Amino acid sequence: TRYSLGSVLNHVLLHQTVVGLEAIKQLELVGEELPDYVVGCVGGGSNFAGLSYPFYYEGFVRGKKRDMKLIAVEPRAVPSMTRGVYAYDYGDAAGLTPLLKMHTVGHKYVPPPIHAGGLRYHGVAPTLSVLVESDFVKPMAYHQSEVFQAAQLFATSEGIVPAPESAHAVKAVVDIALEAKKRNEKVVVLFNLSGHGLLDLSGYLEYLEGRLRDYEPGVIDYSYLPKVERK
Numbered sequence: 001t002r003y004s005l006g007s008v009l010n011h012v013l014l015h016q017t018v019v020g021l022e023a024i025k026q027l028e029l030v031g032e033e034l035p036d037y038v039v040g041c042v043g044g045g046s047n048f049a050g051l052s053y054p055f056y057y058e059g060f061v062r063g064k065k066r067d068m069k070l071i072a073v074e075p076r077a078v079p080s081m082t083r084g085v086y087a088y089d090y091g092d093a094a095g096l097t098p099l100l101k102m103h104t105v106g107h108k109y110v111p112p113p114i115h116a117g118g119l120r121y122h123g124v125a126p127t128l129s130v131l132v133e134s135d136f137v138k139p140m141a142y143h144q145s146e147v148f149q150a151a152q153l154f155a156t157s158e159g160i161v162p163a164p165e166s167a168h169a170v171k172a173v174v175d176i177a178l179e180a181k182k183r184n185e186k187v188v189v190l191f192n193l194s195g196h197g198l199l200d201l202s203g204y205l206e207y208l209e210g211r212l213r214d215y216e217p218g219v220i221d222y223s224y225l226p227k228v229e230r231k
Helices: 010-016 018-029 046-061 126-133 144-158 164-182 201-208
Strands: 037-041 069-075 085-090 099-104 137-142 189-191
Touching: 010 018, 010 046, 010 126, 018 046, 037 046, 037 164, 046 069, 046 126, 046 189, 069 126, 069 164, 099 126, 126 137, 137 144, 137 164, 144 164, 144 201, 164 189
Parallel strands: 037 069, 037 189, 069 137
Antiparallel strands: 085 099
């Protein structure tokens, strides 16, 4: 038996950083410096890390922009970073993987049936969890109804229908832009439009017809998490 995780393991996140490296080059080509905000959606973490880690290196390790804000956006229905615990947990529901120290709502947590299927994962990659714990990354969480509202605004403005996962980042970008407008401040916001929503039109239909439901996780049980003796 073999089992391979596609997101939450650290080496997967590093493979994805080609996205952020290319984004740095793209900004240079249009005459922009490092952005004020880097925003991405988070399930296990590879999407967000792939974009943000090269900017973290340039901004904080190399010291080029220490006031840059890295915003990681998750669904409120699966709040691994905003309500989860920082503990050792399995990367899969069956408990086949090694224990990973991560932000988690527990591998037995049954996520509600939200449309952002890629964001229904129970935990967050160890390296991303460290950055959240160290306050380098700010986590945010939204209900899917407000996410689809932002997605509709983006679609009518830009002519692109974003996937529900990507639309979580869109929602954060809209909020950041509106706050900057209130302050009469010019900011550069970078986010990853990582997928189109052409296969998610049923979710858009539910939203437009007022049938889309928001979910709160309620009380989350962490009592079954593996007990790890720490030195």
